[in-house]
Structure formats: C-alpha cells, structure tokens
Amino acid sequence: MLGTLGRYFNLFFITLFILVGLSFVLAFFFPGDPVFNLTGMSLEELPTSAYTKALADERWFVAFWYYVQSLLDGSWGISTITGLDLFAEISTLLPATIELTAYATIVALLVGIPLGFWCGLKHHRKTDYAFMSISMLMSSFPIFWLSLLLILVVSLQLGWLPMSGRLSLLYDIPHYSGFILLDIYVSDHPYRQEALMDALRHMILPTLSVAFLATAVFLRTTRRAVVDVLEQDYIAAAQTRGIPFWKIFLRHIMRNALLAVLPLLAVQVSTLVTNVMIVETITEWPGIGDWLIQAIYERDYSAIRIGMLVVSTVVVFVTLLIECLSKLFDPTQEQFS
C-alpha cells in the first residue's frame, strides 16, 4: 500500500514538474516578450530581485529556478490586460469552478450509478433497452447547444430560473472561501435564507447541463460493469449455494461492479472539466473556464499561462487521486504502466 501511495506521489510530482516547465516554456512560444508573458510586466516595471536579474541577463535556467520559487510563494504575476494579481484572482475563480463540477458530479453519480445497477440487473430486457436508448440520446447532445436550449426554454420562455450569473446582485455576500453556499452560510447577511435560495436557483441550470451528459456516461459505465460481474463464475457459484439474491447483490455484485466503475471515472474527469468550462462561458458562471476563454479573446498570455497550469494541475491531481484510490481498494488490478 505504501508502495502504491509512493508511486502515485512520485508520479504526481513528476507531472507537476513537467507542467510547470511547460508553462515556463509556453511563455516563449506565445507571441510577444517572454518576460511580459511570464510576469505580466516588462523588465523596467519589475521590482529589482534575483529573479528580475536572471530574466534581464537571459539566464533562463536560473530564471526557471526563481520562477518555481515565485510560484510557490504565490506571486504568480499580474494580468497583462487588467493588471490584477493573478493569485488573488484565481483563488476566487477556482472555488466557483470546483463547486459547479462537484455538484454536477454528485447529481450525475446519484442518478447514473443506481440507474446503471438497475439496468445491469435487468440487462437485455425492456427497461434496460429503454434506458440505454435514452442515455445514448443524452450523451449525443453538444453541451453548448443543450445549455442554450435549457436557457431558452426554462429561463426565457418560462421564466422559472435566472439565466446567468451565480448570485443576484441584491445580495452582497463577503468573500470568505469562494464556495458560494458556504460563504452565504457563514455570512451574517440579514437576508441569508433568501440569498441561499437565490444561489441555489442560479445553480440549477449549469449543474443540470453538465450533469445531463455525465449521467449518461456513468449509467452506461455502471451497467457494463454490472453485466460483466454477473457473467462471472462466482455469481453462479453463490446462486447454486442458495444464497438469497439481495445478499449476492450486496456482497458480490455491488462491490465488484463499483471497483470496475472507479477507474473509468478517472478517464471522465477531463471531459467533465471541458464541459464545465463551456457551460461557464454560456451561463456567465464566474469560474476559471469563463475567465480563461475571456483571456484568450483578449490575448492575455500571462493569464493563459497560469490558468493552464492551475487547471491542468487540478485535473491531473484528481485523476491520479481516483486512480490511486481504485488501486488501493483493488490491488489485483493491472500494474500502473
């Protein structure tokens, strides 16, 4: 177990190092001055430090060393367009994205996995075919179109839900953690209850758009895993011993199927994040995806560099975490290659 943990720890750090290196190298590939792309400032504006000196002398390897240090210190440079500190900006944006991703994933897991079990147990019957066809339809939706349709129908036509943003401007909630529900909960706003309801109403549309596609994938993945487990010999052996079905289900089917589902979820993380980023731009959710896409419209290379580093670090971290967990739960899996 320690070996597995150590290997994944190692892998994460190597990957992180590659990503940091990549973000440094990208500053040279982006149009414009590398120093400007790295810090958001020109050489003259930079405060005098060893880092500035290394940049000025073009000793890039030394500069890279100081770059890593500055990343660890939290001085990530400033945006070339707005001049805002990137570390402060990302620490307000990232929680919003994580929040949306988390809620969508929870909804998708809560709907997709039980339905997947249901379909797997009833496989090759009418319910199974119905749900498989529905999930096929669901997974074919282009995410941006789905999100637009929901906004057009639910917000504009029916007027049930707000169409964009995260919270009505009426409520001035102080920034505490960046997670809106938590922030409202700890704030002492006089209309806390109403603010909470408003935040939830804003959350429904983006969460549903992302969860819609993820549910379909989770459903199919779980169903496949259950069907595969049902074909195993130990299920037949348990049945011949006369063990009641619910016991077989709890002891053998559920455990083994969930083990097979876990590594497949790791593959879905990057798709999920792409979908969240697209939905953020459509619903104007103030997350890192919306911000990154704005940054590319405005050619804000300093922001793109750091945004790319942060998003990919989070995604790689979550992916490796899920893979590591599934390896810890089930050490018989094929060795990480």
Add this chain to the structure above:
Amino acid sequence: MANKLYNDEQYPSPWGATWREFKQSHIALTGFIILNVFILLGILGPLMTPYEPYAQNFQSILLSPSWENNGTIAHVLGTDAVGRDMLSRILYGIQVTFGASVLLVLGAMVIGVTLGTLAGMNKGVRSSVLNHILDVLMAIPTLLIAIIIVAILGVGLSNAMLAIGLALIPRFVHATRDVVRTEMNKNYIATARLDGASHWHIFYFNILPNLIEHIIVQATLALSIAILDISALGFLNLGAQTLLPELGVMVREGLSTAYIAPWNVLFPGMCIFLLVLSVNIVGDSLRSAIRNRLTH
C-alpha cells in the same frame, strides 16, 4: 445455428459475421443508414444546395421555416439575420464539420496506431517514458489544449483540428498498445517468431488483422468526440471563423437573434446532435456486434 455449421456452403469471414450480428438490431441499422446519409450529404451537399451559403439577401431576413405561417417554400428552413438560406448553410456545415472531424480522426489514428504499436512491441524504458507523457496528455482537457494551441498559432479551423487531433492521439495509443501487448504474449506470435518472421511481418500479418476492429471501434468513439469538440470550439470562437459555415459557428451566430428566430440556434444544433447520435449508435452497435460474435 450450431447444427447447420457443417452444412454451410462457406463460413462467413470475421467481417461477415460482425455484419450479421450488426444487422440484427433495427436501431443499429437505422443509425447506419442515417450516418450514410450524412456522409452522402457531406460529399454531395454543395451540389444540391438551392443557394450559395454566403449569399446574403436583404429582402428576406429572418424568415421562418416553411411550415410556419410567414415562411416561404423558397427557404425551407428559414433564413438568418442577414438573409442567408439556412438549409444551404447546414448542407455546407455538414461538409465542414463532419469532413474536418473525419480528417482529424484519420490523422490521429495513423499517428496513434504507429506510436501504440511501437510502445506495445518494444518493452522497457522507451515505452514507459512514452506512457507517462501520454497519460498526462490524456488527463488534460481538450479545451485547454485548444486554448494553448490557439494562443500560440491563432484561431482557425486547422488549428482547432490540430488541437483536437493532439488530444485524441493518446486514446489510439492506449487502445493499440493494450491489444498489441496481449497479442504479443500469445503463442501464435511466438510461432511466427520461431519461423523467423521480422517485426514488420509480425505486425502486418499477425497483429494488424486482430487490431483493426478495435481501432475502428475506437475511431467511431473518437469521431463523435471530434464532432462535438470542433463545433464547441467553433461556438466559442476559437475554431472556425465567422465566414465559414461550420455548425458550431452557426449556433453562435444564431444566438444574437435567438429570441425572435430560435430556429437559427435550433437547426444547426439539431444537425450536430443527429450527426453525433448516428456515429454513437453505429459505434456502440459495432462494439456489441463484435462482442456477440466473439462470445457465440
């Protein structure tokens, strides 16, 4: 079926057997037909459009589809905010979106299968380094890769294709490597090797026939991802540019008039949806047809 086996005039080839399983399902056949219609439209579409896709007609701006009261039969699916015919633009859009997706999947497939075969047939450091890099590349969201490529090279359909192709290569490498590795451990490869077959010979005559249907299944998966991503990048203004009739771009353009002319958002999106759906149905049915063939 089993008792007829010895009386059969001829045994079906693996492909024949797969087709036999495939056509059992009505849904699979429907999807297959729809996909073929899309392929035909993609190739022949520009020959049958009633209007030029760029032709603006200020006499007929934002016309409704023909089945509504104020629509005309001259513009079957209505017109957009500058009077361009929706049907013509969609027919061209299928060619652009679908064609670009097919091309990029083919490119990613060739590179991915080559790398995957190298990784599967060579053991040791080389394949391990390759695997690490690929796993990292696979974990990074496509949109992020696209943003980086667009930041370096600028916007455009070909840059979007490059970005999505890069993101798809690892899938092919993974699939190929796994199949090649399991096949390499089997006895018939050892036999071929004892007979003195070269690496190339083993790959071409022994592994490739077993590999090809896995690759095709993988390619259908990749194709649906490619269509979704190309149109998403077009929609976000990071891929194809405004003048090109790409389906995602058309959705974005329709957005400005979405409230008075919802069909400008509805039809291009519906077209992407049907395209992806037919690819998904064919891919999924192909996978279960192959699985059934192998278990029977």
